[in-house]
Amino acid sequence: MKFNVNQQDLQKSLNYCQGVIEKRSTLPILSNVLLEAANSRLIITATDLDLIFIHQIPNVEIIEEGKTTASSSIMYDIVRKFSSGKKINFSNIGENKLHLESEKSVFNLNCISAAEFPLTGENFNQNEFSIKSKQLLKLLNKCKFSVSNDETRHYLSGIFFHQTQIDDKVFLTTAATDSHRMSISKVRLNEKIDFESIILPKKTIFQLCSLLEDYEGDVKISNIKSKIKFELNNSIIISKLIDGKFPNYVQVIPKENQKKLEVDLKLFLDSVDRVASVSIDKKDSVKFNLTKDVLNLSVNNTNSGDGKESLNVKFDYDLDISFNSRYLIDIASQLDGDKIEIYFKDTGSPALIKDPGDFDSIFVVMPMKG
Secondary structure (H helix, E strand, O other): OOOEEEEEHHHHHHHHHOOOOOOOOOOOOHHHEEEEEOEEEEEEEEEEEEEEEEEOOOOOOEOEEHHHHHHHHHHHHHHHHOOOEEEEEEEEEOOOEEEEEOEEEEEEEEEHHHHOOOOOOOOOOOOOOEHHHHHHHHHHHHHHHHHOOOOHHHHHEEEEEEEEEEEEEEEEEEEEOOOOOEEEEEEEEOOOOOOOOEEEEEHHHHHHHHHHHHHOEEEEEEEEEOEEHHHHHOOOEEEOOOOOOOOHHHHHHOOOOOOOEEEEHHHHHHHHHHHHHHHHOOOOEEEEEEEOOOEEEEEEEOOOOOEEEEEEOOOOOOOEEEEEEHHHHHHHOOOOOOOEEEEEEEOOOOOEEOOOOOOEEEEEEEEEEE
């Protein structure tokens, strides 16, 4: 195997691979990426057995076709320290050494044979649909912070994707909850799709987000019973799905929250963030003391002190309620409009948060005691 590749192209590809490869893998081969040079392309594959990431770099100068595997983290560390945009020459020395050269640097890395790399062929072709990259990214971003970290309830440790219908409109809808807060978002589809409901694992979500940030275009999605495949121009992600039943989240959406608070989004976000500064781990509740058109925010920490701030708002009631400041900041950071709308029922009931800039996303937050 012998080929030359642009430093930036390879660095970008290996950077994506870092998100897939487990740092403490028991199998040495799983710390490696598979490099395949053929047909003017370099194909790089990384896997942790649950997630497979395949990225191809087109227009690579290939002198001799072939494949091998080498340590992902070491190769990434070397490649990102080479001069930006320069050529890197790769060649095999025997079975178990990979030779890298760029400008005056020379490295020989240990290899493991490509035959040992675990790859499973799957046939995904039966039900496939396309979605714009920015739409998929929106669904992931609006929900990912509500995913649960609780290992005991594995069915909550991902985003629930399913198809919904309102009148004659069809949507791809996502939901996530950690039982303290919930995010729901949807995008309209052109037509009904053949798509079984799935729960997408957290690691796959973050890998997809980093790819979609850099990509404009369509994403092809196809799923079979226990796996899903996302195809972008030069990248493919194949992921196992979470086996479990997502709870009926619709019944948790508050129906009787009539007390509407409207406030400038940026002022609200900055204000909550400032008063929460006095809380060391952001775990303290931020207290809302609401009277007509005034919101008084306060945080009190027995060890570090307290902070207070007041905002001019639109509100017609008197209400005292407390929330986890981190949850409010997470939600407010994902809103698109200039304002945030929070609907309350009473001190002990969950609040419903809406975004005037995106009617297709809603959020629910449980209040804190105290």
